[in-house]
Amino acid sequence: xxxxxxxxxxxxxxxxxxxxxxxxxxxxxxxxxxxxxxxxxxxxxxxxxxxxxxxxxxxxxxxxxxxxxxxxxxxxxxxxxxxxxxxxxxxxxxxxxxxxxxxxxxxxxxxxxxxxxxxxxxxxxxxxxxxxxxxxxxxxxxxxxxxxxxxxxxxxxxxxxxxxxxxxxxxxxxxxxxxxxxxxxxxxxxxxxxxxxxxxxxxxxxxxxxxxxxxxxxxxxxxxxxxxxxxxxxxxxxxxxxxxxxxxxxxxxxxxxxxxxxxxxxxxxxxxxxxxxxxxxxxxx
Numbered sequence: 001x002x003x004x005x006x007x008x009x010x011x012x013x014x015x016x017x018x019x020x021x022x023x024x025x026x027x028x029x030x031x032x033x034x035x036x037x038x039x040x041x042x043x044x045x046x047x048x049x050x051x052x053x054x055x056x057x058x059x060x061x062x063x064x065x066x067x068x069x070x071x072x073x074x075x076x077x078x079x080x081x082x083x084x085x086x087x088x089x090x091x092x093x094x095x096x097x098x099x100x101x102x103x104x105x106x107x108x109x110x111x112x113x114x115x116x117x118x119x120x121x122x123x124x125x126x127x128x129x130x131x132x133x134x135x136x137x138x139x140x141x142x143x144x145x146x147x148x149x150x151x152x153x154x155x156x157x158x159x160x161x162x163x164x165x166x167x168x169x170x171x172x173x174x175x176x177x178x179x180x181x182x183x184x185x186x187x188x189x190x191x192x193x194x195x196x197x198x199x200x201x202x203x204x205x206x207x208x209x210x211x212x213x214x215x216x217x218x219x220x221x222x223x224x225x226x227x228x229x230x231x232x233x234x235x236x237x238x239x240x241x242x243x244x245x246x247x248x249x250x251x252x253x254x255x256x257x258x259x260x261x262x263x264x265x266x267x268x269x270x271x272x273x274x275x276x277x278x279x280x281x282x283x284x285x
Contacts, residue, residue, distance in 0.1 A: 026057055027087040028139070029123065034114055037081040038121070041107040042146070042282040043072040044175055045154070048097045048105040050130050057087040069096070072105040072130075075174070080112060092137040095130050102131040103152030106282040109138070147176055147251070151279035158274040164267040167274055168259040177252045178279045182228035184260075189268030190221050196263040197226060199245070204255040211261065215243045254283050 031037075039052065053067040070079050095105060108127035113120060126141035129149065136142075161167040167184070171177060186197050194217035201210040213234050218224050224238055228247045235244045252258065260271060 041072040043105040054091040146282040163270040185272040187223040202257040
């Protein structure tokens with residue numbers, strides 16, 4: 001016997017409903033059959049590993065995740081990855097090596113188009129430093145030069161030079177640096193003469209581009225510790241065996257030479273090891 005009233009409809013509409021016609025693409029980046037993902041990277045002073053993960057909407061309508069590892073080394077390296085055809089929905093990059101601070105490992109990720117004979121970059125997705133505490137990703141990522149932002153803070157000690165010799169540091173060809181503090185001790189022998197230790201910045205061509213102020217004379221058989229810092233005051237006198245001087249607040253370009261230049265240096269005079277705090281960025285990105 002028929003019910004006196006119509007039965008209640010107990011089914012429910014789908015939680016998500018898409019347009020059946022004239023639908024918009026679900027993501028701004030479509031990966032075609034001839035497209036490849038590339039990662040270009042550089043790390044200093046030690047190698048860093050990173051994990052690159054993402055989601056791709058395949059042609060069959062299924063969203064599938066992907067992940068791969070990339071080794072960031074001390075030379076600029078490019079890795080090319082073949083993805084399936086579909087819409088790229090998201091991408092995330094994170095350093096997996098322990099002790100990978102910001103400023104050490106720079107990456108840029110994008111798409112390549114074409115075969116080996118005519119392969120070329122077609123779209124940059126992200127360019128930034130990757131670190132343990134700093135996940136970067138797309139969409140919403142940024143395009144930075146490797147010289148933007150904070151570099152890696154490093155406490156460095158340069159080997160004690162031989163007696164009677166100046167000390168010299170030649171910057172690598174693939175980094176930019178700023179030195180924030182510099183400290184060394186200079187001990188003179190018994191030869192009667194005035195010594196005037198100075199600090200110089202020298203271009204790879206040999207031209208001196210900057211030289212520090214000269215302190216009051218250091219005499220025979222004395223030991224003075226010289227301190228240089230960005231933003232401090234220059235004090236010409238030597239007080240309690242300590243001297244204070246300035247550093248320029250500027251990048252030291254790749255290949256630049258940092259060195260002492262001592263007026264009146266004697267054969268038995270001796271510089272200690274050189275200690276510095278410096279900030280480092282990858283160059284050439």
